């Protein structure tokens with residue numbers, strides 16, 4: 420199969436490398452120091468201290484790649500539109516673009532550029548981090564990419580994609596409902612990211628301090644309530660299940676948004692926390708904890724408008 424991966428950061432590098440190992444034709448759209456590193460040294464994935472390096476095809480111009488079967492859009496949610504707009508050369512009549520972004524807006528942003536018929540919502544479950552240009556570390560988790568059509572209907576292209584993923588060692592179970600999965604991932608990642616960025620604490624500390632634990636659970640409930648008000652079929656017990664899942668993570672866990680904010684890098688604050696506040700307002704569901712975290716963290720990045 421022909422794949423293009425837009426964004427050779429943590430997620431794009433990890434999945435791209437696995438697909439190359441499985442024999443697929445994978446090209447990366449990258450830029451700047453990352454593009455240079457891919458060309459000079461190839462792509463390295465570090466897993467439990469072992470470093471595997473592959474030679475990759477990389478360009479900053481999608482026209483050099485042309486139409487592919489699947490595009491994996493592995494940029495941050497804030498970068499989706501700018502990255503997809505110049506990538507039209509990748510998209511043929513049958514091309515599907517797979518989203519990987521945390522937050523609930525990746526598919527909507529993607530569809531606004533390529534159209535809903537070309538968009539396959541996806542959810543990544545993995546801890547991966549870009550260590551330096553061209554070098555990514557897999558830190559654990561299932562390493563999965565769950566996908567479904569926008570309507571959750573079965574389709575040949577999704578079945579073929581799941582098989583390609585599974586054959587490449589990328590878990591891709593069939594979700595009951597990909598929107599439930601996206602909102603559930605937000606319940607897992609957004610409250611600890613926001614609270615963790617404000618306090619500087621990892622997940623284990625947030626859970627072990629009774630006051631912060633209550634705030635974390637209440638913020639997780641806010642997201643569930645917004646999802647339900649938007650008509651997403653969230654399973655009974657999802658808040659308790661999310662907290663149990665939080666508890667099963669290594670206590671030192673932090674989220675990528677939290678690490679970005681704490682290091683002063685551009686972050687997904689708007690698509691993660693801001694989106695919950697916006698969707699809550701639209702649905703008439705109060706989200707006071709998200710509103711507070713969002714406003715405080717906006718001040719942190721000196722962007723209080």
Ligand SMILES: NC(=O)C1=CN([C@@H]2O[C@H](COP(=O)(O)OP(=O)(O)OC[C@H]3O[C@@H](n4cnc5c(N)ncnc54)[C@H](OP(=O)(O)O)[C@@H]3O)[C@@H](O)[C@H]2O)C=CC1
Nearest residue numbers: 426427428429430449494496498502520521543546547549
């Ligand atoms: N890291 C993780 O463990 C997980 C991340 N996610 C989600 O996956 C998404 C990607 O995250 P992650 O991989 O960590 O992010 P990274 O910042 O590591 O990777 C994004 C990459 O995209 C590149 N990029 C951005 N815009 C363009 C462009 N226009 N053309 C070419 N390349 C571009 C960036 O390059 P540059 O450096 O030049 O900006 C960077 O290399 C996020 O939404 C995140 O929330 C989901 C689950 C787990």
Ligand SMILES: CC(C)(CO)C(=O)C(=O)O
Nearest residue numbers: 545546547608674675676
């Ligand atoms: C699951 C988790 C927390 C793994 O890094 C994540 O999605 C993120 O950091 O963005």
